[in-house]
Amino acid sequence: QVHLVESGGGLAQSGGSLNLSCVASGFTFSDYGITWFRKAPGEGRKWVIGIFDDGSDAYYSDSVKGRFRITRDNTKNTVYLQMNNLTPEATATYYCAKSEHSSPPYLPQDFTYWGQGTQVPVSS
Numbered sequence: 001q002v003h004l005v006e007s008g009g010g011l012a013q014s015g016g017s018l019n020l021s022c023v024a025s026g027f028t029f030s031d032y033g034i035t036w037f038r039k040a041p042g043e044g045r046k047w048v049i050g051i052f053d054d055g056s057d058a059y060y061s062d063s064v065k066g067r068f069r070i071t072r073d074n075t076k077n078t079v080y081l082q083m084n085n086l087t088p089e090a091t092a093t094y095y096c097a098k099s100e101h102s103s104p105p106y107l108p109q110d111f112t113y114w115g116q117g118t119q120v121p122v123s124s
Helices: none
Strands: 003-007 018-025 034-039 045-051 058-060 068-073 078-083 092-098 118-120
Touching (some): 003 092, 018 034, 018 118, 045 068, 045 078, 045 092, 058 068
Antiparallel strands (some): 003 018, 018 078, 034 045, 034 092, 045 058, 068 078, 092 118
């Protein structure tokens, strides 16, 4: 059974940093890309960032490029999202999702398995 669990959320200050983790189980982690989405209050889920199965490449949305970084440790079945220079616009619940391929898609409808999310409020 596929299971994804996010952690690391919490109140952050504008201009500050926060590190999120996504721990996966129930599948061969190193064979699949992982993508992070976020959902702000009153909005739909939006693509943030994704990483390939082997960690060799990643896709960044324009809104986080240069400030967020994604990495993975396939020995620990974990993907990490390092968020720097946070702004109040980053306030959202952050979700990781498992790709059906080695690459990380960016459309929510391409994903079947999601974590429960971790909340990141950013104060101004």
